[in-house]
Every structure is written in C-alpha cells, then in structure tokens.
C-alpha cells in the first residue's frame with residue numbers, strides 16, 4: 001500500500017491534491033459520451049493529482065513514481081472522449097496545465113508548453129499575424145499537448161489535413177518514464193510516435209507546431225430545407241479552392257433541432273451548415289449558397305461569435321455535446337465515407353437508418369483530396385444494436401473509428417502502431433504510463 005501523504009511530502013513543493021472527491025473529478029474526461037464507456041469506467045479514479053510547474057518538476061515526479069512503481073496518467077484539459085485520460089490502475093494523475101508557455105513564433109513555427117490552451121494560443125498569436133493550422137472544437141479548454149496526444153484534427157483540417165500528416169507537428173520534447181528520466185527531442189515524423197498515443201509512451205512537455213497566416217474569418221450558419229442539398233453545397237465549398245475557408249460542416253435537421261442557441265434563427269426541420277469563411281470570400285460564398293437553394297441564418301464576425309456561441313461549437317464533437325445537453329440518451333459514431341462518390345454513400349446511409357442515425361458531416365482535405373468524415377448521432381437503445389450499426393457501416397465500406405472503446409488500437413486503425421510500441425519499450429520500459437490503454441503492450445504492470 002502506498003502512503004500517499006508520504007509520497008506527496010517527498011515531492012517537496014510540487015503541488016499535489018489527495019482529496020478523494022477532487023482526485024476523482026480530475027480522473028474523468030468526456031467518457032460519458034459513450035453509454036458503453038459510461039458503464040465500464042464510472043468507478044475509475046487516481047490516488048493523487050500532481051501538478052508540476054515546469055519540466056524539471058515533471059522529471060522529479062517521474063523519478064519518485066518510477067522508484068515506487070506507481071503508474072502515471074497525464075491529464076491536459078480533460079476533454080478527451082474515450083476515457084483517454086482516465087487512470088485505469090489508479091496512481092498519479094499528472095496535471096500538466098501549468099506548463100503553459102506560449103511562444104516564440106519563429107518563421108511561422110510556434111513553440112508552446114504542453115498545457116497551453118488552444119484558445120489562448122490563438123488569442124496571443126493572432127496579433128502577431130499567425131493562427132493555429134487546426135484546432136478541436138474544444139478550443140476554449142483543451143491544451144495543445146492533449147490535442148497532440150489525444151486528438152486528430154478539426155477546424156482547419158479542410159486546409160491542412162489531420163495532425164498526423166507531414167508538416168504541422170514539427171517537434172516535441174518528451175520525458176521518459178525511467179529511473180533516471182531522459183528528455184528526448186523528437187523532430188518531424190518522429191513526433192507521430194507520441195501523437196495520438198494517449199500518453200502511453202512518454203510525457204510531452206513542449207511542442208513545435210507550424211502555424212498559418214492569420215485571417216479575418218466570418219462565422220456563418222446557413223439553413224437548407226433538404227439535408228442532401230446542404231451536403232452538396234458543403235461539398236462544393238470544400239472543393240472551391242478559390243474560396244478561403246476554415247470549417248465546412250453539414251448537420252441534418254433532426255440533429256440541428258438540438259442546437260438550442262440557434263433555434264431563434266432557424267425554422268424547425270431545417271438542416272444547418274456551419275462555416276468559417278475568409279471575409280474576402282464572403283460574396284462568392286453567398287453566391288454559391290444562393291445557387292444551391294440555401295439561406296444565411298446567422299453571420300457574425302469572429303469577435304461577435306466569441307461573445308455568442310461560435311459556429312465551431314456546433315461542429316466536430318460539439319455537435320454531439322449540443323444534443324447531449326438536451327437528450328442524455330444520444331450517442332454518436334466517428335466514420336469516414338468512402339470516396340470519391342461519398343455523398344451517394346451518405347444518402348444510402350440516411351435511407352437505411354432514418355431518424356435512428358441523424359447525419360452530421362465534416363469535410364476535410366487529406367492527401368490532396370477532399371474527404372467526408374461522418375460523426376452522426378445515434379439514438380442509443382442497446383450496445384448490441386450499436387455494435388450492429390457499426391458492423392453494417394463497415395460492411396458498406398464506411399471506416400469506423402470506434403468511440404466506444406478506451407483501447408487505443410480499437411478506436412483507431414485496429415492495429416498497434418509499431419513505431420509507437422517500439423518507442424514505448426524505449427521510453428516506458430515498465431509500462432507505467434497510462435496502463436491498460438495500448439493493447440499491443442502485453443507485459444503485466446509491476447507491483448507497487
């Protein structure tokens with residue numbers, strides 16, 4: 001049995017928290033999006049929260065934890081969806097939000113501490129002429145390190161693809177989980193060893209990311225009577241290379257009915273498109289909109305949007321959150337429709353499930369092509385039915401990134417990434433980092 005008071009005292013002045021209610025609070029993320037994970041993970045809690053203020057303190061926590069064989073689960077903003085930041089085997093919850101330096105920006109490359117909030121990065125960098133290439137819809141609360149370690153893409157992916165594609169993640173400082181922790185400097189594609197690895201193979205302390213030139217964005221909500229007409233419009237905007245954009249989203253009327261803050265500008269049943277369009281492209285955007293039979297329901301500047309609910313907070317995984325605020329029985333899927341004729345597959349999917357799976361599409365550009373990602377809502381009945389829908393999606397060639405599992409591989413590409421596993425052998429030889437999440441790591445946890 002670990003004496004947590006003694007453990008905290010041994011850490012000297014590094015801030016700790018052992019109050020069970022507070023530790024439990026910091027042991028949670030948005031796992032409850034999934035009714036399956038809600039059952040499986042509700043009792044999970046760490047033993048202590050430790051909040052280092054710089055990299056030297058991270059190393060100190062690692063040294064003490066390793067010596068006592070105590071697992072460490074890193075936590076950023078705690079907005080992950082699949083129990084990613086939940087400590088299945090207890091131990092230390094390492095709150096890294098104090099490592100929040102922002103800058104400098106050199107030749108368009110930002111250096112930031114892992115705990116820097118994405119919203120603060122944007123606010124700080126915009127006056128310097130730079131903005132993030134992409135951010136999750138949790139921009140206000142999520143950290144850059146949590147995005148890199150747990151996320152995949154989001155607003156901006158219509159221009160820059162996903163985080164794992166070459167060119168955006170340029171460097172990372174990573175602390176290893178060893179008796180004498182090392183600081184490794186990953187560069188270029190090496191960063192993918194720790195990207196979307198859920199903190200199972202290293203503790204990121206600092207990142208170098210490529211930025212985009214800042215632009216003035218207009219925040220559009222558009223409305224259509226028919227979802228497939230909206231999807232066709234969104235596809236046209238996604239492909240219109242002359243129209244500068246940052247976000248292209250299409251949401252079915254049944255899902256948009258949950259968008260409480262937008263109801264006053266919508267007619268019941270209307271499908272809703274959410275877009276960020278550069279001011280210089282507004283006229284062309286509205287011309288294409290008119291040609292496709294849609295209307296502008298709301299149009300705000302970025303500053304106005306910040307004091308309302310911005311369009312992006314109805315997109316990506318926020319679409320599901322808006323629905324869950326109204327109906328706790330809703331859940332969702334993450335999928336990618338096969339191209340190039342992905343809209344035909346979308347139409348077939350809608351015909352197959354009707355109101356059981358209200359459609360939600362995000363358009364991204366990946367590998368030089370426009371792609372159509374689906375995050376449809378699901379009216380949950382049983383896990384069996386949910387699994388049947390997933391199996392049917394896959395049988396129709398729709399790739400599913402299962403959000404109802406906390407196992408890294410099962411949620412993503414279904415197989416262990418050999419580079420991530422090899423890196424774990426090097427950086428976490430005893431398997432003490434976020435244990436239980438990587439299926440490819442089979443060695444048992446050593447006794448504390």
Ligand SMILES: Cc1cc2nc3c(=O)[nH]c(=O)nc-3n(C[C@H](O)[C@H](O)[C@H](O)COP(=O)(O)OP(=O)(O)OC[C@H]3O[C@@H](n4cnc5c(N)ncnc54)[C@H](O)[C@@H]3O)c2cc1C
Pocket residue numbers: 029030073074075076077078079080081084085096114135136137138141142143144145146147148149150151152153154155197198199200202203204205315316317318321434
């Ligand atoms: C409403 C909502 C909308 C979302 N929208 C998107 C979206 O658009 N795109 C997207 O990709 N995701 C999205 N997500 C998922 C999540 O918000 C993002 O992945 C987010 O960037 C996570 O950041 P965070 O700081 O909250 O990380 P956390 O949830 O704290 O951590 C995420 C994972 O990273 C690990 N981790 C955190 N910091 C470190 C570190 N320094 N070193 C090593 N491991 C670390 C944690 O252990 C955990 O496994 C959404 C989630 C919600 C609830």
